[in-house]
Structure formats: structure tokens, C-alpha cells
Amino acid sequence: MDHLVHVSVVRYPIGEHPPVGQVTRILGSDAEAAADTDIVCCKHDLSQRFNEEIEKTASELPMTFDPQSGEKRADWRDVLTFTFTEDTQRDSLSFIETAFTLERTEENDWQFAVHISDIAHYIQAESLLDKIARKRGTTVYLGEKVLSMLPEMVTKCYSLKPDQDFLTISVIMTFDKNGQLLEYTIEPTVIKVDHQLTYPEVQSILGSLDQVPKKQQPLADKLKDLFFTLSPLVKAQRLQRGGFELQLEPRSPYQDEGRVGTLIASSRTPIRSLLTELVVLANKSVANHLRALGVPGIYCTQPEPDWEELEDLLKLAQNLGLEVSLESEEEITPQDYYNLTQMLGKSPHVHVLNYLLHETLKSSKYNSHPGSHFGLAYDDCYTHCVSPGKRYVDLLIQRVLKLVFSEGRDRRTKQTKTGVNLFSSSCHGNINWNVLPPNRQEELEETFHFLVTYLNDREKTAEEAEKDLEGLQKAEKMKERTGKVFKGLITGVQSYGFFVEIEDLLVEGLVHVSSLKDDWYEYRSRHGCLVGRKNHIAYRLGDEVEVEVKSVDYYRQQIDLVTVGGGSTINNGN
Structure with missing residues (x-):
């Protein structure tokens, strides 16, 4: 009887000797009898569970907040703090790593902070949990199934839940009245979440501001300022410098701009799209800071698309009666893509055209040197830092920041009377010495140079697995x-x-x-x-x-x- 099985190769073919394999799992009587996620996991060699030793190690992590660990951190617990999630009912998918605050400064500027769960405080380098996180590289989203980078116990303990104290690394950005970023600070903090909201709940509050109960009024005011004023202003600044966005629905609601490769404007969750504007800016701020300090980092880059990839789409659009063209075939720019999205938006086929335009973008890559990111219209540097429990690069970046906090030199020599603030963008351009000790600098440079190729492979595997699942689901739908x-x-x-x-x-x-x-x-x-x-x-x-x-x-x-x-x-x- 025919079966679909997963085979581990014991010996590859040598001369006249055929290969030898061992059946490790029977998936079903045929492809359609097997679970689509099982097929994808076997095809891409993705582990669906952690072994007992790893689970046991995770269970031994501190479950409660240690007041001593927060003594040397900025205390944000009295500031109104909120988190956003897709759906409170889907706990296994709701690992909340970021919380947000919005305040006005004395100068009447906006101060928006992204507070990131300090996973690096608990997952030490070269520990068992660090090794499994590095091996997996990233979290993979296969529909309802999530293949986490870290065991569930870690995500349960350090997900930013309401009414509890948490250690965080915060990116605190100050904007003027036009949404222009003025300065930022990156520092270790302690926070307490006051409100955990789903995106539909936020949409509901914003849609009935005149009916908000008095108890919720402070929260409603913050949400109104955030989504009706600050986020749109920041978005306008991005579009003004040549950025673009695609009107698409993400393959998974839990994917960010990392695997998507650009910003998307979802009609189902416009609030999420607006929040992403600020989260991306937090990532960008951290990249700028690492670069300005001269410390090692891992950067996210994306080359410009190939003309050949765009040619058929332009022909398609022209055949549909749209007047589309590029200024130059030699150099494709994000501004070209912005212009294309404006033209494609006039077609009744805009949905499929945007989908095809997205397919022309190249995958993002990690690099130990800063570089441009086409999909986000950044010509110098970008990184990922807001998901240290879901993506290994973010965990590494968090460790670099913590090294700067603990071992960074804020002045050229001990004899220098005044130093710079290594936590603040105000120090940029004022550093002409090595911030980290030479041994730390060299160690990180070697590690990152070695790791980027492997982490790129893990991201590619995750991307291919997610696309494979989508393909199987479409095939099942059409059958x-x-x-x-x-x-x-x-x-x-x-x-x-x-x-x-x-x-x-x-x-x-x-x-x-x-x-x-x-x-x-x-x-x-x-x-x-x-x-x-x-x-x-x-x-x-x-x-x-x-x-x-x-x-x-x-x-x-x-x-x-x-x-x-x-x-x-x-x-x-x-």
C-alpha cells in the first residue's frame, strides 16, 4: 500500500549502491490524507516540539519579577502603558513583546516609547536555551500552528501581561508637531502594562470617542493622539522621503515587515498598519545608534528589484490601460514603487496587481555591515530589535545594547572630565574612540560575521515553509x-x-x-x-x-x- 512518509537518509548513493533511508514518520496514506503542516514541517525539516531537557531548563527560569533586577533601570511603571494583540483568545499566538507609551514633553513635543521585553536578561549567551534559539533562528508561522523559537514557558513568563512588573529595553523617541523625529534614547527600563487591547477593541474605542466611559477616557485620549495624529504624521514623513506601502493582507497576522519586505496597509486592520510605522522607526533608531557608536551589529538589507521582474508587470498594467513607466531601467527606486502603487490603485484589478508587485521585491537579508533596504526606502541602515523572543537577530541586538549599557566607554580616556550619553542620539558624531572593550568588539564581530549566513538560511527556510503551506491550502481549496x-x-x-x-x-x-x-x-x-x-x-x-x-x-x-x-x-x- 502506498503511503506518504518522512525518510531520514542513512547513506547517500555511492557508485552502484542505492541510497539507504529510514522511515521516521508515516504522514498518511497519501499526500491529501496527511496534515498540511506535517508535510511542510517534514519537507523543510522543522521541529514541532522541544525535547524534555529544553522544556525542563525553560521551567527553571525565574517566573516572577525580582525587584533587585530593576534597581538600576529607569522606572516607567507610573506611566500609562498599553499593548496590542490580534486576539486574546489565541493565547498560543499572543506572545506580546512590545508595550507602548505616549506622552507630551514640556516643550509640547510627542514622546513615544516602544518597550521591548528584556529576553536577553534571562536567556544567557551559550546557554541551552540560547543554543536552541540560535538553531531555530526564527519563529515560523504555519497558519494556526506556530513553531516558536523558544519554549512556551519562556513566552508565557516574559509576555508583557497587564498588572505585572517587567524588565524591558525601551526605545524612547521624541517627535515635533509635524511628526519629525528629533531625538531618541535607548535604555533599560521597568514597566507595568495597564491595558491589553485587541485591534478590534482599539477600532471600537476610536469609532465611538464620544461614548467612552469616564474611566477609559485617559486611554481613549492616548489612542486618539497616537492613531489620529502621531502615526499619520510619521507616515506622511516616510512617504515624503520616497517610501511606499502596498494594499495587501499579510499571509499571517503575526508577520511583521521583516518577512513581508515592506510596509503593507491592511484594510482589515488599519490600526496595526499605523502602529507598524512607529515600530519600524524604533528598529531604524536602534540601527542608527549601533552604527553611530561603531559597535558590531546585524543589519537587515534588501537590494533593489531586477528590471526583468518588473517588466511583465508593467506590460500587464499597460495592457489593462494604465499609463505606467519607470524613470530609468538602470536604477529602480522606492519612489518608482510609490508611483506604481498610485497608478495601480486606479485599476479595478488593484488587488492582484499589488500582489504581483509585492512578488517583484527581493527577500531581505542579514548582513554584518549596514546597507540599504529598498522596501522601507532606507539608504543607509536598518535592523530588527523588537522581537527578541521570536527572532534570534533581535536577541543578538538586545545583547549588544546591554553590553553598551554595562561596559560601554562614554569618554576617550579616564582623564577626560565629561563623557557623552551612550543611551542617547545626542552622542552621535561625538565619538572617536572604541565604545566596547577590544575583546568584546572582536568577539562580536567574529560571531556576527559567522552567523549571518546561517540566520539568512533559517529565514529563507521559514519563508519557503510559509509559502508552501499557503500553496497546499490553495491547492486543497481548488481541488x-x-x-x-x-x-x-x-x-x-x-x-x-x-x-x-x-x-x-x-x-x-x-x-x-x-x-x-x-x-x-x-x-x-x-x-x-x-x-x-x-x-x-x-x-x-x-x-x-x-x-x-x-x-x-x-x-x-x-x-x-x-x-x-x-x-x-x-x-x-x-
Whole structure:
């Protein structure tokens, strides 16, 4: 009997000797009988659980706040503090690592703080928990299943819950009335969360500000200032310097800009999108600070897209009647993408066009040297620091900051009377000495240089696994619709057939040229179309067609379609 199994290779083929493998798990009688998450985990060798030793080590971590550990930290416990989460009912997914405060300064500027759970305080370098976190590299989101970087006990203990004291690392940013970042401070803190809110709850409060109970009025005022004033101002500043965003729904509500590669404006959770503006700025501030101090760091970079990746999309948009072009094919800029999003927004097919535009972006990469990030329109540096319990890079960055706090030299020599404030952006441009001790500097540089390749591989694996799950789920969805007819848009044409995006479902399938029985079709690459020799019917980029779902290969995620109607008529075969 045929079964789908996971096999561990014991010996690879040598000469005439075939490979030898050992069955480690029976997934099902066939691909469709197996759980999609199990298939993905086996394919990408993702562990779904932690061993007993790791779980035991996690259970031995301090469960309660130690007042002594907060003595040398700035105390923010009396400041109104709030957190945001997707859904309070899904506890396994709600590891809350960031809390927020918003205040007015004496100069009437905005002071917005991102308080990040101090995971590095509890997970020491080279400890067992650190090694498993490094091995996993990142948290992977497979639908309802979350493959955490750290055991659940860690996330339960150090998730920022209401009415408890927590150790945090805070990025405290000051903005003027126009949303321009003036300065920032990064320091160890102690906080207490006053309110844990879901995004729908925030939306509800903001939608009925005149009906807020008196007890909730201070919170409502903060939310109003944050989402109606500060966040929109910061967003306007970003767009003014050439940034862009895509109108998309994320594959997972728990993904941030790291794996998505740019900022997205979700119609379902606009509040989340606005908050992301400020969280990204906190990441950027930390990157600027590491660079200004001259200490080792891991930076997140993203190269510009390739012209070849954009060419078909531009042809598609032009065939849909949109006047789109780039200033230069030699150098693609974020401003080009902003202009494209404005033009694509005029099309009734904007949803699928934005989806295809997102596909042209390259994956972000980690680097031990600062570099540009195309999707966020940063030309100098960017990093990740707000998710130290979900992403190993963030944990490493947190450790670097803590080293600066504890061992950083704030002056050139001991004889120098006054030093700089290493916690503040005010020190930038005033440091001409090594902030960290030479042995620490060298150790971190070597570690980061070695780790970036591995961590890039882990991120790539996570990204591929998440896409694989999405592909399997789409295949399963379409198998149930075999024989049904849908309207779609031709999004790609090759000599062997053309790809059709079923817009309502955001599912792509292939119409193979062999299924076009009414004529012999020639491929014209310059025009991006298939043309019938006799009937002069063409299938070109941007054509709307009706297709029937012919067959679905679930495991290979292949959806075969046949045309029912549509296409274009070309006079005289031209």
C-alpha cells in the first residue's frame, strides 16, 4: 500500500549502491490524507516540539519579577502603558513583546516609547536555551500552528501581561508637531502594562470617542493622539522621503515587515498598519545608534528589484490601460514603487496587481555591515530589535545594547572630565574612540560575521515553509472546486501556456498550450502573448478569461485550468 512518509537518509548513493533511508514518520496514506503542516514541517525539516531537557531548563527560569533586577533601570511603571494583540483568545499566538507609551514633553513635543521585553536578561549567551534559539533562528508561522523559537514557558513568563512588573529595553523617541523625529534614547527600563487591547477593541474605542466611559477616557485620549495624529504624521514623513506601502493582507497576522519586505496597509486592520510605522522607526533608531557608536551589529538589507521582474508587470498594467513607466531601467527606486502603487490603485484589478508587485521585491537579508533596504526606502541602515523572543537577530541586538549599557566607554580616556550619553542620539558624531572593550568588539564581530549566513538560511527556510503551506491550502481549496468555472486575469505568458490569477481567491493556475484545441498557438515573446495561426485569437497579459478547474496536484501545488471563454482578437494576426 502506498503511503506518504518522512525518510531520514542513512547513506547517500555511492557508485552502484542505492541510497539507504529510514522511515521516521508515516504522514498518511497519501499526500491529501496527511496534515498540511506535517508535510511542510517534514519537507523543510522543522521541529514541532522541544525535547524534555529544553522544556525542563525553560521551567527553571525565574517566573516572577525580582525587584533587585530593576534597581538600576529607569522606572516607567507610573506611566500609562498599553499593548496590542490580534486576539486574546489565541493565547498560543499572543506572545506580546512590545508595550507602548505616549506622552507630551514640556516643550509640547510627542514622546513615544516602544518597550521591548528584556529576553536577553534571562536567556544567557551559550546557554541551552540560547543554543536552541540560535538553531531555530526564527519563529515560523504555519497558519494556526506556530513553531516558536523558544519554549512556551519562556513566552508565557516574559509576555508583557497587564498588572505585572517587567524588565524591558525601551526605545524612547521624541517627535515635533509635524511628526519629525528629533531625538531618541535607548535604555533599560521597568514597566507595568495597564491595558491589553485587541485591534478590534482599539477600532471600537476610536469609532465611538464620544461614548467612552469616564474611566477609559485617559486611554481613549492616548489612542486618539497616537492613531489620529502621531502615526499619520510619521507616515506622511516616510512617504515624503520616497517610501511606499502596498494594499495587501499579510499571509499571517503575526508577520511583521521583516518577512513581508515592506510596509503593507491592511484594510482589515488599519490600526496595526499605523502602529507598524512607529515600530519600524524604533528598529531604524536602534540601527542608527549601533552604527553611530561603531559597535558590531546585524543589519537587515534588501537590494533593489531586477528590471526583468518588473517588466511583465508593467506590460500587464499597460495592457489593462494604465499609463505606467519607470524613470530609468538602470536604477529602480522606492519612489518608482510609490508611483506604481498610485497608478495601480486606479485599476479595478488593484488587488492582484499589488500582489504581483509585492512578488517583484527581493527577500531581505542579514548582513554584518549596514546597507540599504529598498522596501522601507532606507539608504543607509536598518535592523530588527523588537522581537527578541521570536527572532534570534533581535536577541543578538538586545545583547549588544546591554553590553553598551554595562561596559560601554562614554569618554576617550579616564582623564577626560565629561563623557557623552551612550543611551542617547545626542552622542552621535561625538565619538572617536572604541565604545566596547577590544575583546568584546572582536568577539562580536567574529560571531556576527559567522552567523549571518546561517540566520539568512533559517529565514529563507521559514519563508519557503510559509509559502508552501499557503500553496497546499490553495491547492486543497481548488481541488474542492474541480469542474467549476471562474473569471481570471492572465498574469504570465510562456511558450508552454499562460498563467491565470483567479482574483477572488488569489489563486494562480496554468492553462497549458496543449489544452487549446481550437487552433495551433504560437508564442510571441515581444508582445507577451500566444496567438492562434488561423483564428487570430490571442491570449495576452492582462486579458480577462473564463477558466474551468481541470485538475489539481495537491502535493506539487499545481492547478491545471482550461479556457471556457475570453482572450483577444488580433486583426491579420498582428
